[in-house]
Amino acid sequence: MTFVLGGTMTLLGLIIGFTYSMAVTRYDQRKNYEEEEANAIGTEYVRADYLPTAETVKIRALLKNYLYQRILYYEAGQGEKLSEINSQTTRLQVEMWNEIVPSTSARPTQVGALVVSGMNNVLNSQGYTQAAWWNRIPIAAWTLLVLISVFCNLLIGYCVHGRSNYLLLILPVALSISLFLIADIESPRGGTIQVHPQNLESLARSLDSQ
Numbered sequence: 001m002t003f004v005l006g007g008t009m010t011l012l013g014l015i016i017g018f019t020y021s022m023a024v025t026r027y028d029q030r031k032n033y034e035e036e037e038a039n040a041i042g043t044e045y046v047r048a049d050y051l052p053t054a055e056t057v058k059i060r061a062l063l064k065n066y067l068y069q070r071i072l073y074y075e076a077g078q079g080e081k082l083s084e085i086n087s088q089t090t091r092l093q094v095e096m097w098n099e100i101v102p103s104t105s106a107r108p109t110q111v112g113a114l115v116v117s118g119m120n121n122v123l124n125s126q127g128y129t130q131a132a133w134w135n136r137i138p139i140a141a142w143t144l145l146v147l148i149s150v151f152c153n154l155l156i157g158y159c160v161h162g163r164s165n166y167l168l169l170i171l172p173v174a175l176s177i178s179l180f181l182i183a184d185i186e187s188p189r190g191g192t193i194q195v196h197p198q199n200l201e202s203l204a205r206s207l208d209s210q
Contacts, residue, residue, distance in 0.1 A: 038199035
């Protein structure tokens with residue numbers, strides 16, 4: 001029985017470690033894409049200088065509105081507000097793209113290609129961010145983790161039967177804390193540990209001060 005308990009506990013520890021690593025990796029990925037979004041928007045805001053003055057003003061106004069929508073995206077929870085933010089984001093993406101294409105197509109130059117490339121990076125960065133927020137720990141991994149946790153608790157209960165009842169609480173409490181931490185890190189909107197759009201907010205303050 002001791003051998004079975006030891007092997008099961010070892011397997012549980014490995015699975016918890018791998019699952020925690022998956023959650024932290026996804027959290028870091030969301031943080032990195034937030035930084036990339038801020039860099040892409042800031043770069044395109046500067047490159048808009050290469051466009052004619054009237055188009056520069058329009059593009060920069062659209063980029064500011066787009067930036068505010070991206071900040072709201074990171075701060076929003078689930079529900080209708082998120083759907084509205086996504087709808088506004090898509091609309092602004094179409095407007096920004098339609099604004100630069102006619103000008104750069106009419107006067108194709110290397111500078112114009114640079115502006116188009118910058119706008120393409122802005123749009124792509126949003127797509128990468130969305131994919132990262134959808135990338136969650138598979139249900140199968142959670143199922144396996146819960147099943148092995150239950151088996152370990154049953155084995156612990158069998159082994160310490162007749163001894164101190166306090167020993168029965170150690171593993172369930174430790175597992176509960178571990179699973180809560182993993183679930184919290186892995187939840188982009190529902191957890192207490194979330195990605196704060198500090199790079200986007202810093203960019204917004206910088207553009208407002210200009």
